[in-house]
Amino acid sequence: MDSMAIVSIFVLSVFVGFEVVSKVSSTLHTPLMSGANAIHGVILVGAIIVADHSKTNLELGLSVAAIILATINMVGGFVVTDRMLEMFKGNKK
Amino acid sequence: MSRTVYDLIGLAAGIAFILALKGLSHPKTARRGNLIGAFGAGLATLVVFFYSNEGSSLPLNNLGWILGAIAVGLIIGVPAARKVQMTQMPQLVALFNGVGGGAAALVAIVEYLNLGDQATTAVVIFTVFTVIVGCVSFSGSIITFMKLQELMTTRPVIFPAGRFIIAATLVSVLGVGGWVVTALGTTPLLILAALSLLFGILFVLPVGGADVPIVISLLNAFTGLTVAASGYVLDSTLLIIAGTLVGASGTILTRLMAEAMGRSLFGTLFGAFTAKPQDVAAAGEERPVRSGSPDDVAILLNYARRVVIVPGFGLAVAQAQHTVRELADLMISKGIDVAYGIHPVAGRMPGHMNVLLAEANVPYDQLAEMDEVNPTFGQTDVAIVIGANDVVNPAAQTTPGCPIYGMPILEVNHAANIIFLKRSMRPGFAGIENELLYDPKTMLLFGDAKASLTKVVSALKAL
Numbered sequence: 001m002d003s004m005a006i007v008s009i010f011v012l013s014v015f016v017g018f019e020v021v022s023k024v025s026s027t028l029h030t031p032l033m034s035g036a037n038a039i040h041g042v043i044l045v046g047a048i049i050v051a052d053h054s055k056t057n058l059e060l061g062l063s064v065a066a067i068i069l070a071t072i073n074m075v076g077g078f079v080v081t082d083r084m085l086e087m088f089k090g091n092k093k
Numbered sequence: 094m095s096r097t098v099y100d101l102i103g104l105a106a107g108i109a110f111i112l113a114l115k116g117l118s119h120p121k122t123a124r125r126g127n128l129i130g131a132f133g134a135g136l137a138t139l140v141v142f143f144y145s146n147e148g149s150s151l152p153l154n155n156l157g158w159i160l161g162a163i164a165v166g167l168i169i170g171v172p173a174a175r176k177v178q179m180t181q182m183p184q185l186v187a188l189f190n191g192v193g194g195g196a197a198a199l200v201a202i203v204e205y206l207n208l209g210d211q212a213t214t215a216v217v218i219f220t221v222f223t224v225i226v227g228c229v230s231f232s233g234s235i236i237t238f239m240k241l242q243e244l245m246t247t248r249p250v251i252f253p254a255g256r257f258i259i260a261a262t263l264v265s266v267l268g269v270g271g272w273v274v275t276a277l278g279t280t281p282l283l284i285l286a287a288l289s290l291l292f293g294i295l296f297v298l299p300v301g302g303a304d305v306p307i308v309i310s311l312l313n314a315f316t317g318l319t320v321a322a323s324g325y326v327l328d329s330t331l332l333i334i335a336g337t338l339v340g341a342s343g344t345i346l347t348r349l350m351a352e353a354m355g356r357s358l359f360g361t362l363f364g365a366f367t368a369k370p371q372d373v374a375a376a377g378e379e380r381p382v383r384s385g386s387p388d389d390v391a392i393l394l395n396y397a398r399r400v401v402i403v404p405g406f407g408l409a410v411a412q413a414q415h416t417v418r419e420l421a422d423l424m425i426s427k428g429i430d431v432a433y434g435i436h437p438v439a440g441r442m443p444g445h446m447n448v449l450l451a452e453a454n455v456p457y458d459q460l461a462e463m464d465e466v467n468p469t470f471g472q473t474d475v476a477i478v479i480g481a482n483d484v485v486n487p488a489a490q491t492t493p494g495c496p497i498y499g500m501p502i503l504e505v506n507h508a509a510n511i512i513f514l515k516r517s518m519r520p521g522f523a524g525i526e527n528e529l530l531y532d533p534k535t536m537l538l539f540g541d542a543k544a545s546l547t548k549v550v551s552a553l554k555a556l
Binding site: 009016017022024025026036042046051058060062073080082083086 | 106110111113114115117118119120123124126127128130131133134137138141142145153154155158159161162163165166167169170171173174175177179182183185186189190192193195196197199200202203204206207215309310313316317319320321323324325327329330331332333334335336337338339340341342343344345346349350353437438442443444445447448451452462
């Protein structure tokens with residue numbers, strides 16, 4: 001990909017990231033942090049790609065470790081965030 | 094699957110993440126937002142299995158290993174997330190964040206080994222960045238986990254000449270990083286990883302207990318940036334978008350949290366908490382306090398017109414949320430005006446107390462935020478502080494140089510009577526003495542919060 005496209009994607013994503021959370025109330029800080037945390041678990045995609053590339057045992061071993069860690073991050077993150085938010089929902093009037 | 098379809102699906106996942114963050118910023122849409130995020134992540138993961146990056150054939154190489162590793166991750170991650178107690182939420186988030194950072198660092202290392210001489214300088218620079226920041230996020234998060242889980246001291250850990258050691262480590266990390274860029278090789282990269290892990294530990298050790306959530310949030314933003322950098326290395330637009338979103342929103346969130354706690358981000362990270370408590374001697378002395386019985390508390394409450402309940406982490410530890418709600422309902426039925434005063438960082442993380450009280454079905458409209466409730470303490474007959482300490486400590490306003498100086502507090506000292514429910518005279522998470530405990534209008538009720546509250550409820554019923 002050409003570097004100008006990457007820079008554009010990066011800069012625009014920064015602005016979107018700033019914009020979407022700029023007015024969140026402190027009540028939601030914990031679930032928001034936890035949800036954002038789960039989103040970066042998408043590194044799982046990267047871990048799978050490098051596992052596919054792996055040619056040596058060392059590479060494969062490290063990729064497998066990366067996949068395990070990334071899965072914990074992604075799935076655990078979304079599950080725990082949902083548990084938190086489920087409680088908020090319970091007492092809405 | 095063609096590259097175009099693959100990229101379009103990646104774009105859809107990126108949009109899902111934007112909608113997820115947007116949804117998570119509002120109470121009504123938060124849960125849906127999270128589900129949209131989960132959907133995007135699931136979609137992105139699924140689609141990798143149907144597209145092979147280098148035009149090589151499907152199914153993916155090492156497919157068995159990949160699926161096996163995902164299964165192991167699920168077996169570890171799902172039960173941990175489902176079974177964790179709400180009180181232990183912050184450390185679990187820290188841990189999940191740390192493993193994410195570790196995964197990003199590993200991905201960068203594998204791709205570096207794989208590319209060998211073919212790596213361009215730009216790719217190597219991004220690899221170095223990912224390894225450094227991913228490792229810092231990993232080891233730093235482990236330390237925050239240990240602090241929150243109280244596997245180690247929650248107080249700042251300061252070595253003699255600590256600042257020099259930290260600075261020296263940082264310089265060597267950057268030096269080795271430069272070495273990796275100029276002289277490609279596996280050994281320098283592994284040395285870089287080791288030094289970065291060490292730096293992560295040294296970076297978080299001096300942070301005091303109450304500031305730990307800010308650090309978790311910052312490390313979360315760091316991990317986001319490493320994911321974005323991996324996206325560059327692996328030529329994945331989705332990883333760039335997702336990682337940058339988390340990096341940017343995480344940075345804003347970190348700043349908002351620091352503001353809610355009345356701290357500057359810079360001060361948090363570079364030693365605001367390194368100041369020694371000024372009156373260490375007082376902590377060891379036996380000073381007279383006024384302790385009361387559950388009956389005394391019940392009588393005080395029975396004749397009050399307005400009561401503010403200030404819940405803290407101790408309430409949650411004792412699992413007393415339901416009992417406190419019972420007490421509140423009872424007082425309301427007696428015509429007493431009852432409100433919960435919620436400090437923004439009550440519990441161990443901003444918004445943590447709201448989660449804990451929501452678990453006990455406490456109605457939203459009784460929860461008052463700090464700015465709402467503070468002006469009313471002057472007309473409040475009784476403030477009941479349950480398992481909280483630092484968030485009501487007037488030292489934050491009166492003692493410059495004390496570790497929590499400048500943090501906004503709930504001004505319970507303006508109430509006519511103050512009742513503290515405490516397990517012991519042990520100071521709060523920040524490890525500092527609270528003068529309010531010795532105030533003549535303060536009454537202490539020692540014991541487990543749940544047991545004490547149960548006794549107060551039955552005493553109040555009998556009146």
